[in-house]
Amino acid sequence: MTYFAVNEHVVYPIQGVGEIQAIEKRPFREKQVLYYDIYFETPDMTVMVPVENAESIGLRKIVSSKEALKALELLNKEYEQANTDWKTRNQQNLELLKKGTISDIAQVVKTLYDRSTSKELPIQERKLFDNASKLLIDEVSLALKKSKKDSESMIFEKLEGGKKPVPEQDPELDFDKDLDDDTE
Template identity: 55%
Template sequence: MTSRNTSAQPEPQFKVHDHVVYPLQGVGEVVRIEEREFKGEGLLYYVIYIPVSDMTVMVPVHKAAEIGIRPIVSREEALEALDFISENPQAGPTDWKTRYQMNLDLLKKGSVMDIARVVRALYYRSKIKELPILERKLFDNALRILVDEISFALEISAKEVEARIFQQLEQESAPIEEEEEDLFEEEDEDLNFEEEDEEENGDDMEDADLDEEDDSEE
């Protein structure tokens, strides 16, 4: 008979039925907290259901903060994010590949203001020039996550939140001006980068949770 290590486990920060934000994925509900044995040690896991993608993920309780699992923001913070996106962003890098990585890193950080910053920056970028495929996907994902969280925080429908976000985005009349070189980027080079990125890395936004599930089983 093997003995199980019963070393102290951190107390779960969240309870069953709490709503939390999962970076890159959106709002989920903690449907249960369960213990599983791994290498003779009992580990606690959050089982989180994310309705927008109809996906269930398991996150070790002791890794939740490291992964970025956090509570939904308050009503005041949600309204602050809505006000924030009505402001024109500062000019960013002219190289779209650099912009993409910067915005992806912000989305991975996962705060509501970081998400709002990505939505704002890419929206105004799209007013200057049509977004490359990967940036468009990034914008769509950031918008979905922002709508999802603000909808829960303000307790109003996602449709109403999305309408308010675009209303805020349209408040400023003129988008930022960019250097001319950005308007004459080599589109063939952009396309090649998109294809290589998708082949080598897959869709970062859709597969992020799978990487975390792998980590939880190691």
């Protein structure tokens, strides 16, 4: 079982990247249960997840910089999504997002982006694309210690077929300063 610490960023499938603000015991059905209190900046909410269920719901640590760079490279890969029915495609993409791995998120972003370049996405798929893009941007920015704006630029450059190499993370980067820059 993986345990998380207060102030650690985690990925909660579909919900996104959150920060553990507290770990506390609360009564539940006549016993004390240990919970992670996870704060999500967007949409400004806190979710309580029982520590014992965290792994089964897919709560995980932010990926390493190496894994994030690998996910960015997947954005250059061609994915075949044979189904032409948008409802079926939407369900397939939702299933990938529920798995919650960064490579699955990148695949959803890539397939929906590619589809959007040839045909306008239905509203539900557009929402799914926006959500998946946000998930990818948030995790890549934390993993590479980049601002969200820089991460978004890198992602869309890859999607658009840009051949510039993804810059390595700068260990000297003041990460807290970058987070402050994103809120302005």
